[in-house]
Amino acid sequence: MVDSAEAPASIIDVARRAGVSPSTVSRSLRGMPNVSEATRQRVMRAAAELSYVASPAASRLASGRTSTVGVVVPFMTRWFFAQVVAGAESVLHEASLDLLLYNLGDAAGRERFFDRLPLQRRVDAVLLVCVPVDDDERAALRGLGVPVVLVGTSAPGFGSVRIDDREGTAKAVRHLLNLGHERIAMICSLDDDDPLGFATPLLRRQGFEQTLVGAGLEFGPEHVVGAPWGVDGGARAMEQLLASDRLPTAVFAESDEMAFGALWTLRRAGLEVPARISVIGFDDHEMAGVVDLTTISQPVRPQGEVAATLLLDALTERTDEAAEVVMPTHLVVRGTTGPRPPR
Amino acid sequence: MVDSAEAPASIIDVARRAGVSPSTVSRSLRGMPNVSEATRQRVMRAAAELSYVASPAASRLASGRTSTVGVVVPFMTRWFFAQVVAGAESVLHEASLDLLLYNLGDAAGRERFFDRLPLQRRVDAVLLVCVPVDDDERAALRGLGVPVVLVGTSAPGFGSVRIDDREGTAKAVRHLLNLGHERIAMICSLDDDDPLGFATPLLRRQGFEQTLVGAGLEFGPEHVVGAPWGVDGGARAMEQLLASDRLPTAVFAESDEMAFGALWTLRRAGLEVPARISVIGFDDHEMAGVVDLTTISQPVRPQGEVAATLLLDALTERTDEAAEVVMPTHLVVRGTTGPRPPR
DNA sequence: TTGAAAGCGCTAACAC
DNA sequence: GTGTTAGCGCTTTCAA
Numbered sequence: 001m002v003d004s005a006e007a008p009a010s011i012i013d014v015a016r017r018a019g020v021s022p023s024t025v026s027r028s029l030r031g032m033p034n035v036s037e038a039t040r041q042r043v044m045r046a047a048a049e050l051s052y053v054a055s056p057a058a059s060r061l062a063s064g065r066t067s068t069v070g071v072v073v074p075f076m077t078r079w080f081f082a083q084v085v086a087g088a089e090s091v092l093h094e095a096s097l098d099l100l101l102y103n104l105g106d107a108a109g110r111e112r113f114f115d116r117l118p119l120q121r122r123v124d125a126v127l128l129v130c131v132p133v134d135d136d137e138r139a140a141l142r143g144l145g146v147p148v149v150l151v152g153t154s155a156p157g158f159g160s161v162r163i164d165d166r167e168g169t170a171k172a173v174r175h176l177l178n179l180g181h182e183r184i185a186m187i188c189s190l191d192d193d194d195p196l197g198f199a200t201p202l203l204r205r206q207g208f209e210q211t212l213v214g215a216g217l218e219f220g221p222e223h224v225v226g227a228p229w230g231v232d233g234g235a236r237a238m239e240q241l242l243a244s245d246r247l248p249t250a251v252f253a254e255s256d257e258m259a260f261g262a263l264w265t266l267r268r269a270g271l272e273v274p275a276r277i278s279v280i281g282f283d284d285h286e287m288a289g290v291v292d293l294t295t296i297s298q299p300v301r302p303q304g305e306v307a308a309t310l311l312l313d314a315l316t317e318r319t320d321e322a323a324e325v326v327m328p329t330h331l332v333v334r335g336t337t338g339p340r341p342p343r
Numbered sequence: 344m345v346d347s348a349e350a351p352a353s354i355i356d357v358a359r360r361a362g363v364s365p366s367t368v369s370r371s372l373r374g375m376p377n378v379s380e381a382t383r384q385r386v387m388r389a390a391a392e393l394s395y396v397a398s399p400a401a402s403r404l405a406s407g408r409t410s411t412v413g414v415v416v417p418f419m420t421r422w423f424f425a426q427v428v429a430g431a432e433s434v435l436h437e438a439s440l441d442l443l444l445y446n447l448g449d450a451a452g453r454e455r456f457f458d459r460l461p462l463q464r465r466v467d468a469v470l471l472v473c474v475p476v477d478d479d480e481r482a483a484l485r486g487l488g489v490p491v492v493l494v495g496t497s498a499p500g501f502g503s504v505r506i507d508d509r510e511g512t513a514k515a516v517r518h519l520l521n522l523g524h525e526r527i528a529m530i531c532s533l534d535d536d537d538p539l540g541f542a543t544p545l546l547r548r549q550g551f552e553q554t555l556v557g558a559g560l561e562f563g564p565e566h567v568v569g570a571p572w573g574v575d576g577g578a579r580a581m582e583q584l585l586a587s588d589r590l591p592t593a594v595f596a597e598s599d600e601m602a603f604g605a606l607w608t609l610r611r612a613g614l615e616v617p618a619r620i621s622v623i624g625f626d627d628h629e630m631a632g633v634v635d636l637t638t639i640s641q642p643v644r645p646q647g648e649v650a651a652t653l654l655l656d657a658l659t660e661r662t663d664e665a666a667e668v669v670m671p672t673h674l675v676v677r678g679t680t681g682p683r684p685p686r
Numbered sequence: 687t688t689g690a691a692a693g694c695g696c697t698a699a700c701a702c
Numbered sequence: 703g704t705g706t707t708a709g710c711g712c713t714t715t716c717a718a
Contacts, residue, residue, distance in 0.1 A: 008464065010695060010696085011695065011696060011697095012695080012696095020704075020705085021704065021705045021706075022695090022696080022697090022705090023696095023697075023698080023704075023705065023706080024703085024704055024705075026696070026697060026698090027697095027703095027704090030697095034703055034704085035703070035704085036703060036704090039703075039704080053463045053464050054464075054695085054696070055404070055464055055694085055695050055696065056403075056464060056465050056696095057400050057401075057403035057404040057409065057464075057694080057695080057696085058400075058404050058694070058695035058696035058697085058710090059695080059696050059697070060399075060400035060403075060696090060710090061398070061400040061401050061404050061694085061695080061696070061697090061709095061710045061711065061712080062695075062696045062697040062698080062709080062710055063696080063697055063698085063710085064697090064710075066400065071444075075429075076419075076425050076428060076429050076432070077422065077425045077426050077429050079420065079422075082419050082420045082425045083420050085419060085444075086418075086419050086420050086446055086448075089419070089444065089445075089446045090446070090448065093445070093446075093461070098443055098465065099443065099444045099445075100441055100442065100443060100444075101414075101428075101432065101442045101443075101444040102432075102436070102442075103429055103432045103433070103436075105429075105433065118436070120396045121351065121396050121397075121398055121399060121400075122399050122441065230629075231629070231630050231633045232632070232633055235633055260630070260633075261633055264633055264634060267610070286573075286574070287574050287603070289575070290574045290575055290578055290603075290604055290607055291607060353711060353712085354711065354712060354713095355711080355712095363688075363689085364688065364689045364690075365689090365711090365712080365713090366688075366689065366690080366713075366714075367687085367688060367689075369712070369713060369714090370687095370688090370713095373713095377687060377688085378687070378688085379687060379688090382687080382688085397711080397712070398710085398711055398712065399712095400710080400711080400712085401694090401710070401711035401712035401713085402711080402712050402713070403694090403712085404693095404694045404695065404696080404710085404711080404712070404713090405693080405694055405711075405712045405713040405714075406694085406712080406713055406714085407694075407713090
């Protein structure tokens with residue numbers, strides 16, 4: 001029951017009620033050592049009776065700690081990012097840390113973020129989700145003077161949690177190769193449609209090329225078709241492929257979202273999957289199972305959880321100097337991939 | 344360029360450099376009146392030269408304002424919620440307010456939120472996205488002593504931004520009726536799968552029934568089939584419908600996500616849409632266009648923006664006492680609905 | 687228009 | 703173990 005909220009109880013009120021000094025209240029409530037169990041109990045009772053909640057502003061000012069971590073995402077509306085943030089959120093709140101959310105939105109937003117550094121003086125740590133940073137940005141982040149952990153990329157001096165995109169892509173392509181495919185195309189998001197400079201598209205494109213070449217297949221720019229990121233883009237990219245003279249027998253999509261779009265286009269065109277053409281995605285999006293999409297899965301939410309845990313470690317000083325965690329990917333075979341159709 | 348971050352400049356440093364008192368610095372930097380333009384310029388220069396950023400903790404403690412708003416969502420991974428948060432985020436950051444994110448996650452999380460009230464003393468306002476509140480919860484929120492705005496529901500004494508779910512549903516059903524359909528089923532999410540007590544499923548179910556009955560059609564529980572919320576659930580619900588003896592000629596899905604699942608099942612079953620069966624969704628999800636889904640659109644991101652704006656108004660005192668905004672919905676006809684097939 | 691002074695409500699040495 | 707004493711870095715009367 002909350003006392004009529006007029007003026008919140010202060011630490012002094014609690015101290016008086018418990019018959020101790022404010023510092024003892026502070027120590028008791030924060031679970032510090034050097035407080036007798038009896039006193040602690042008395043203090044806790046008094047605090048509960050007064051519905052006491054310490055003023056964050058005051059304790060931040062006095063201690064210099066904010067008990068807050070900043071979480072920065074490019075677009076929080078993207079499934080992947082939202083999932084990572086949710087993972088981080090659960091760990092952070094579990095640890096009684098506040099989560100300050102920052103959504104970059106676009107290139108302008110990103111620039112604003114890095115030169116205004118709105119997190120300045122208000123967080124103890126920062127989590128950047130899929131925001132690759134150049135040297136200047138690294139310096140800016142350092143200027144915050146707090147531990148930084150990256151998800152989805154890595155950078156010298158910062159902790160990071162990610163997958164191996166090239167290796168994941170290789171798994172996808174090898175799956176297609178094993179099925180006998182030789183004419184394989186990739187659908188991926190456009191660079192210039194990527195004002196935020198994600199590293200993922202590039203890495204996956206590289207992985208694609210390397211794996212093809214490594215398998216002794218020829219590779220040319222015509223094997224890659226680009227479109228804006230997303231379901232829509234995937235659909236359009238597949239249209240482009242259909243319009244070309246030599247249809248591939250298999251398509252690797254940079255992300256499941258793009259694969260969804262591709263599948264849609266194929267369906268409209270009446271091309272059977274996988275009988276006529278195979279499609280494989282990447283990420284194992286929550287909808288991949290429903291549309292029976294073969295894909296490369298990666299732990300998404302866990303990356304947020306692990307990143308947050310790294311941050312907690314850094315804050316409690318039992319840090320091993322900017323850990324770099326690489327999480328596993330694996331092939332999930334479903335119904336959209338099959339043997340190369342006979343010529 | 345940021346000075347070597349060692350010890351951040353304080354207001355006193357700025358004051359000294361500008362040759363004025365700290366209070367003048369404070370006034371200048373916050374754009375208060377009663378500061379000569381010349382002085383203000385001098386202060387701003389000094390501040391810039393020292394890369395001065397006021398300590399939020401100190402100013403919060405001194406002023407009693409946190410310049411922070413708490414944003415609470417049930418599941419931030421759901422497209423709708425993420426979209427609303429993104430809308431709110433842009434408005435809030437534009438106004439230099441921090442955004443403290445809280446994700447309820449499940450029933451336990453929700454309970455924890457309401458009885459621990461982790462936002463206590465740390466926000467100037469709260470935005471609840473699709474969290475209907477009962478009397479106790481209303482009281483708890485009041486206890487925070489800050490303005491509260493709800494998105495997706497409304498409650499006495501709180502501002503709110505939402506759509507008229509019943510009316511939106513009526514539009515969907517009328518569209519089907521106009522196409523000649525008489526056997527119309529609804530796919531909706533299960534109550535007991537809704538630990539958070541969303542109001543939406545209920546309202547849309549009511550709207551469905553009312554519109555059918557209003558049109559003189561009979562209505563029975565067999566017209567509604569439930570499944571867990573989401574694409575998967577929609578797919579399963581449609582399977583149930585297919586298994587029943589009398590297939591409807593049209594289906595209204597509570598949400599586009601569920602409609603996507605339904606479409607998938609229909610596709611697998613080889614039932615042509617809309618030749619054999621029409622499907623209409625609700626929300627106008629970003630993927631609705633790609634799959635050509637007829638649906639009822641609602642402004643999603645704008646609801647977050649408007650809600651945040653309401654909060655800003657409340658904070659700047661030009662509040663009109665808990666405004667209730669109802670935003671419009673409209674029918675978007677695409678390819679999944681068509682005339683009732685001949686008997 | 688500006689400055690001086692008194693807090694805001696905690697935490698952290700340091701003493702006992 | 704516990705209390706005393708200074709701050710932490712701002713904002714805000716109140717005077718000038």
